[in-house]
Amino acid sequence: MDLADKAVGLLLSGISLSVFTYYTFWVIILPFVDTDHFVHKYFLPQEYAILIPVFALVALLCFLCMFVGYVMLKSKKKKA
Known part of the structure; x- marks a missing residue:
């Protein structure tokens, strides 16, 4: 493993x-x-404490939906 990979990890x-933490x-405390x-x-x-994780989850779900849609459109173009 490269030293840079270990440093990033x-x-x-x-x-x-x-x-x-x-x-x-x-x-909690x-x-x-x-x-x-x-x-x-x-x-x-x-x-x-609630708004930040909810916003992060919504942003992640939006990104995943856009990624899946992009992959589906790209795979449809390959078939044609």
Whole structure:
């Protein structure tokens, strides 16, 4: 395996772990912390904890539908 591939994999793993830790703390632990605590200034309001994943899921589904449609149109042209 190339060194660049390992570096990219390590970088993606680090980013994924950071996002998972941030989101988990935001959704599970932060509601039990007092609202006047300084840690609240590092997080978005709780409504975004649901809106961001829903938006990401809708965007992913739209992309997948467009990709499947593109592949179907391309395969139809090959048959003709």
